[in-house]
Amino acid sequence: MAHVAIADEGQELHHPKSWVTAYIWSQDHKVIAIQYGITAISVGLVALVLSGLMRLQLGFPDTFSFLAPYEYYQYVTMHGMIMVIYLLTALFLGGFGNYLIPLMLGARDMVFPFLNMLSFWVYLLSVIVLMASFFVPSGPTGAGWTLYPPQAILEGTPGAGAGILLMLVSLAIFIVAFTMGGLNYVVTVLQARTRGMTLMRMPLSVWAIFVATILGLLAFPALFVSAIMMTLDLQIGTSFFMPAILSMGENLEYEGGSPVLFQHLFWFFGHPEVYIVALPAFGLVSDVLSTHARKSIFGYRMMVWAILAIGGISFIVWAHHMYVSGMNPYFGFFFATTTLIIAIPTAIKVYNWVLTLWRGNIHLTVPMLFAIGFIFTFIHGGLTGLFLGNVSVDVPLSDTYFVIGHFHMVMGVSPVLVLFAAIYHWFPKITGRMFHNALGVWHFWITFLGTYAIYLPMHYLGFLGVPRRYYAYGTTDLIPESAHTMNAGITVAAFIVGTAQILFFINVFWSLRKGKKADPNPWRATTLEWQTPQTPPAHGNWGPELPVVYRWAYEYSTPGSAEDFIPQTDPVDETHPSSGE
């Protein structure tokens, strides 16, 4: 056998000797996953509070005056960057990737545990550097999360100087951390699968995280390269991106640089980044839907191919973010075409989720509610993506609230709903306790309905032509009174949804102390992580022997079998007596 899990060769597996090495400088993938999770959620809460402040300003511009215009831009920027990179990317890959890959593949740990530990600590450093920008005199950068030059580094943009520098440094550090983690995830999937775990027996969660990691390893370098070049433009006056500029009455020393070059590099990272976040969500939600519908995932092969296709195509759609940058119209045509093409594998996935539910034995558990909620929000966010993928529709809508509505629906709310689904689903395995069901149900309904109350009206505001990125609208003929009222309504909804997240935290803390002790496999699921000898899994995950895999990951409600699920480790083959061992 080519791939024996590392620990069984007498290599690597690092045994903690003290409390500090077990919980702080830990090399155990499960502890690192939790460290990633706690850090990501904490920094995500900061971003949530920032969005609340922005909403107060937008909804009630004349009532609250504690937010100055420059702070509004700083909060917009930090909210976006934190949510996309430091929360979603870190939590899906650093958190769930770390926790699930070794467990779902039957490995004892990641293949490079030390590097894995380092990955978390370097990630934490990147978060600290980013947060430090709140405490420098200029404050954090207000350049918008896309950091477009020339304005990103010019005087006059909030946070010019230290703010933008800390942002660029923090991103570079984050990319180093991600690369260390990503190497681990990829090589673990390639090398440390247990016996019988062929690629086509991997749960879709692992497939999706695997492909998303590869996207990250190839796309983050583009952000890294642009961060380096912009730092040089900022610090030593090169002109990679900076054109000749007259600023505040004087000629700056820059000349000839190309801001559009930055946009190309940024979106060469930025669009795959959408799928770095979306693919893991697709994978996790597939597993949650199949388990709680007691039905094998519909079209597993097609799901795998779709993940691969999306991963590939995601590298040739980046310029659909740049239709208004003045590029060659033929490019626009090309990128609109690829954008519409990538909708095909994505639609296949959506159909397959719906068909997985069809005639399933649906258990409306809390994870299942969130998973089904995701299908709704993702369809709505995805369809508006088709609007914006077309050049002629995008151009008038590009700078309006329609775009805000679209991407919050498709890559804000949707992945977050999956994160909640996944946290509730794996909570019993991670903590050994069940969560409080009623609190979870309330959390779901308020969040799900509330997000529609927030983002659906934004599409309408966009059609009205209400521009985004504005601190206050004042009175213009362009924006009717009803739009102001709607903005106030959105803010109220945002506050209800934001506050409702407290239910989640109460649930987590209450359940950790008082929750019912969890059964090793409370959802009666087939995949390996539910078959561990201990719950939560002990260091090394498995007992003396690694599990052996005999079947695919979705053996639910198989006709003729006594139970409505057959674990992947179950060698007894009632349905196909002729095959098997």
Place this chain on the structure above:
Amino acid sequence: MFVTLIFLGLLALIVVWWLLPQNLAREPSLVHGAIEDPRPDEYFPPAKMGLWVFLVVVTSIFALFVSAYFIRMELSDWRPLPDPGLLWVNTILLLLGSAAFQRARSASQKGPLQTIKTSLIAAGVFTVLFLTGQLWAWQQLGASGYFVDANPANAFFYVITALHGLHMLGGLWVWGKTTVKVFSDVAPERISLSVELCTIYWHYLLLIWLALFGLLLST
């Protein structure tokens, strides 16, 4: 972005080649039993796989820089800078470093320990000389007024050589660990893997340097 896309296209071909024997078209629910994975029998160490994945990341960084180089070159303010003759010497030094590693690698499989030791030391010395030479080339350019912020061609030259140099420095750190290991006489098979990984890394960075040097010469 064509350079980057070509690189990604080649990478996609490798991925497809690797995926083809993995039975992606076979309905998995019909396959039962503890079947083996369709994979070569030869044991491929995770560290080696990790190195190759890392090299892919490194390549994509350089490919993106080269893409940016070509895009930026099109603009009117680009003034090519003279290529210091010293770069030829440095290239030869890096070649020698790579060759020394190759010698250490063959020795680590069958040769005497002494050959591994001398080859490793030689590889380190050549690499340090290469880096010194690169710094000297910077010095020469700076002395003739080709500062980093004077022209985008200069800026790209400094950034690309610096990035390559940093990768060599990182390599030297691993080289140091390997050399210490060799001199403290640990198990031969552990040495052999470390030496092999260093050799791959050096060859690869040599290739990248040759590509970058070619780019600098031709533009």
